[in-house]
Amino acid sequence: MSQTTPIKRPSVLGGAMIIAGTAVGAGMFSIPIVTSGVWFSGSTLMLVYTWFCMFMSGLMLLEANLNYPVGSSFHTMVKSLLGNIWNSINGLSVAFVLYILTYAYISAGGSIISHTLTSVLDINQTMAGLLFAILVAFIVWLSTKAVDRINTILIGGMVITFVFSVSDMFAQVQPEILFNRSESNAEYLPYALAAFPYLLASFGYHGNIPGLAKYYHQDAKSVVHSLLIGTLIALVIYLLWQYVIQGNIPRAGFKQVIAEGGNIGNLLAQLDNGVVTPLVKQLLNAFSYMALASSFLGVSLGLLDYIADFFKFEDTSAGRTKSALVTFVPPTVAALLFPDGFLYAIGFAGLAATIWAVIVPAMLARASRKKFPQATYHAPGGNFMVYFVILFGLINIVAHVASTLNLLPVYK
Numbered sequence: 001m002s003q004t005t006p007i008k009r010p011s012v013l014g015g016a017m018i019i020a021g022t023a024v025g026a027g028m029f030s031i032p033i034v035t036s037g038v039w040f041s042g043s044t045l046m047l048v049y050t051w052f053c054m055f056m057s058g059l060m061l062l063e064a065n066l067n068y069p070v071g072s073s074f075h076t077m078v079k080s081l082l083g084n085i086w087n088s089i090n091g092l093s094v095a096f097v098l099y100i101l102t103y104a105y106i107s108a109g110g111s112i113i114s115h116t117l118t119s120v121l122d123i124n125q126t127m128a129g130l131l132f133a134i135l136v137a138f139i140v141w142l143s144t145k146a147v148d149r150i151n152t153i154l155i156g157g158m159v160i161t162f163v164f165s166v167s168d169m170f171a172q173v174q175p176e177i178l179f180n181r182s183e184s185n186a187e188y189l190p191y192a193l194a195a196f197p198y199l200l201a202s203f204g205y206h207g208n209i210p211g212l213a214k215y216y217h218q219d220a221k222s223v224v225h226s227l228l229i230g231t232l233i234a235l236v237i238y239l240l241w242q243y244v245i246q247g248n249i250p251r252a253g254f255k256q257v258i259a260e261g262g263n264i265g266n267l268l269a270q271l272d273n274g275v276v277t278p279l280v281k282q283l284l285n286a287f288s289y290m291a292l293a294s295s296f297l298g299v300s301l302g303l304l305d306y307i308a309d310f311f312k313f314e315d316t317s318a319g320r321t322k323s324a325l326v327t328f329v330p331p332t333v334a335a336l337l338f339p340d341g342f343l344y345a346i347g348f349a350g351l352a353a354t355i356w357a358v359i360v361p362a363m364l365a366r367a368s369r370k371k372f373p374q375a376t377y378h379a380p381g382g383n384f385m386v387y388f389v390i391l392f393g394l395i396n397i398v399a400h401v402a403s404t405l406n407l408l409p410v411y412k
C-alpha cells in the first residue's frame with residue numbers, strides 16, 4: 001500500500017528564534033543613545049511604527065520569494081523582477097550593510113570587553129576588538145554548523161541574562177527619570193527624525209527570508225507566523241530595554257555617553273553610578289556580549305557566503321580561508337584605525353538597509369503582482385501598503401542625509 005507521508009514542518013518558534021536572533025544585536029545598544037533626544041514616550045511610538053513597516057516589508061519580500069524556486073536569493077528575485085540596475089544597487093547595499101555591521105560589531109565588542117576587564121586587566125579597546133574579531137572569524141571559518149550550534153547556546157544565554165537583569169532593573173525604574181519630569185520646557189520632537197535609521201537597522205533581518213521560506217517548505221502561513229512572532233520578540237525586547245535604560249539613566253546622563261563616543265561600554269558605564277547592583281551589571285554585560293556575538297556570527301557568516309559566491313571561492317578549507325580574509329580583514333583594519341565609529345556605523349547600516357530591506361521589497365511585491373497574478377500569497381494592504389512602506393523608506397533616507405549634513409538638531 002502506498003502512503004504519502006505528510007511533510008514534517010519545523011515549529012513556528014524555531015523560525016521566530018532565527019529572526020529574533022538576527023534582529024536583536026548591535027542596533028539595540030544604539031537605541032537608548034540615539035533616542036535620548038526624543039526620550040521614552042516618543043521613541044515608543046517610533047519603535048512601533050518602525051516595527052510595523054519592517055514586518056510589512058518582510059512579508060512583501062516573502063510574497064515575491066514564493067514565486068521563485070525554493071531558496072532563491074535576492075539576486076534571483078531582483079534581477080528577474082526589477083532588472084540589472086536595481087540588482088547592482090541592491091547587491092552593493094547588501095554588501096555595504098554586512099561590511100559596516102561587521103565593523104560595528106568589532107568596535108562594540110572591543111568597547112565592552114575593555115570596559116568589563118578594566119578592573120582586572122589593562123587591555124585597550126583596540127586590542128580587545130582584535131581578539132574578539134579573531135575568535136568570531138575562527139568560528140565562522142569552521143562551518144555553518146559551528147555558527148548554528150554556538151548561536152543556539154548564545155540565544156539561550158541571552159534569554160536567561162536578559163530576564164534576570166531586566167526584571168531586577170524593572171523594579172528600579174523611576175517615573176521621574178522615565179518621563180523626564182525634572183526638566184521643564186524640555187524639547188523632544190525636533191530630535192525624533194534623526195533617530196529613525198538606527199531603529200530601522202535594529203529591525204533588519206530580511207536576508208533570512210529566503211532561507212526561512214526553504215526551512216518551512218514554502219508554506220506561507222508558517223513563515224508569516226514566524227516573522228510575526230520573531231519581530232514582535234524584538235519589539236518587546238527593545239521596549240523593555242528602553243524602559244529599564246531610560247528609566248534608570250537620567251536624560252542628561254546621555255550627554256556624557258554621547259560625548260564619550262556613544263559606544264556600548266560608555267552606556268554600561270553610566271549604570272555604574274546608578275542603583276544597579278553589581279550582579280545585575282555582570283548579567284547585563286554578559287547579555288551584551290552574547291547579543292553582539294550572535295549577530296556578529298550571523299551577519300559575518302552571511303557576508304562570508306556572499307563573498308564566496310561573488311568571487312567563486314570554493315567551500316574547501318583553502319577557499320574558506322580566502323573568503324574569511326576578504327570578509328574580516330577590511331572591517332578589522334577599519335576598527336583598528338577608528339575604534340569608536342560604532343554609532344556612525346549603525347546609522348549608515350540603517351541608510352543602506354533602507355534600500356534592500358524596505359524599498360526593494362516593496363517594489364518587488366508590486367512587480368511580482370503584475371508578473372504572477374495567480375500567486376497564492378499576497379502581503380496585506382494591497383498597493384496602499386506598498387506606498388506606505390516606500391514612504392517609510394524615504395523618511396529614513398531624508399533623516400539620515402539631513403543629519404549627516406548637520407541640518408537636524410542634535411541632543412548633546
Ligand SMILES: N[C@@H](Cc1ccccc1)C(=O)O
Pocket residue numbers: 022023024025026027028097101201202203204205206207295299349353357
Ligand atoms: N538588526 C541587526 C542588524 C542587521 C541589519 C540588517 C540585516 C541584518 C542585521 C542588529 O541590530 O544588530
